[in-house]
Amino acid sequence: MAKILFYDIETAPNLAYVWGQYDQNVVKQYREWYLLCFSYKWEGQKTTKVVSLPDFPEVYSEDPENDIAVVGALWKLFDEADVVVGHNGDRFDMRKANARFAFHDLKPPTMPMQIDTLKVARKYFMFNSNKLGDLGQHLGLGNKEATGGFELWAGCMRGDEKSWRVMKKYAKQDVDLLEDVYKRLRPWMNNHPNRALLDNRPDSCPTCGHYDLVRRGNRSTKVAQYVQYRCNNCGAYCRERTRLNSVSPNLVP
Numbered sequence: 001m002a003k004i005l006f007y008d009i010e011t012a013p014n015l016a017y018v019w020g021q022y023d024q025n026v027v028k029q030y031r032e033w034y035l036l037c038f039s040y041k042w043e044g045q046k047t048t049k050v051v052s053l054p055d056f057p058e059v060y061s062e063d064p065e066n067d068i069a070v071v072g073a074l075w076k077l078f079d080e081a082d083v084v085v086g087h088n089g090d091r092f093d094m095r096k097a098n099a100r101f102a103f104h105d106l107k108p109p110t111m112p113m114q115i116d117t118l119k120v121a122r123k124y125f126m127f128n129s130n131k132l133g134d135l136g137q138h139l140g141l142g143n144k145e146a147t148g149g150f151e152l153w154a155g156c157m158r159g160d161e162k163s164w165r166v167m168k169k170y171a172k173q174d175v176d177l178l179e180d181v182y183k184r185l186r187p188w189m190n191n192h193p194n195r196a197l198l199d200n201r202p203d204s205c206p207t208c209g210h211y212d213l214v215r216r217g218n219r220s221t222k223v224a225q226y227v228q229y230r231c232n233n234c235g236a237y238c239r240e241r242t243r244l245n246s247v248s249p250n251l252v253p
């Protein structure tokens, strides 16, 4: 079966010197951003997990800003996954992760296919807001955990245990919400990685992998017609690969 990974990363901010408070140029960068934690869930598994800096006490006690173990754990997940799902994952999470992989001299993982639910939301719908929390709320799927703002990030960087607990709760909820939003938007995606292929189950729904398909007329292109099905599990449509022999025009518009 295809391994589908839902994930989200949280980073520490850059630290920099500035001369004032408003609309500033950075005078000198003091320390670069690093990974604080990431949350993930495999499709079909119940638990959402969070991997954070304090989970590696040997590294953390020596250098609380060293993300090598967290980055390594994320690399392993990417390497294992066939498909990764993230909100703004294409532009943000994956590239941020790649930056840390390269920094720690990790070679590229066997790159999974990517689904970016932010891109999906923008492409097929016109919601008022495409932020994950707003989508979740609007679609009645729940909301993001409250973070209390920047103080939470500051607390984690100070090593405050309560802040880490809240951060983990927040990160976990993000991935739970991500999965729900993905499932709601999924049947509209017409370029979803082919589950039937990845699962090696040729007659299952190419979007969700279930077998409960019902005939829904034909789908036509300019030159061919195909038998079309609708999936009773996810609601997506699919078609047979081979054309119906009955129609084969010699002329096309």
Ligand SMILES: [Zn+2]
Residues within 6 Å of the ligand: 205, 206, 207, 208, 209, 210, 231, 232, 233, 234, 235, 236
């Ligand atoms: Zn389906």
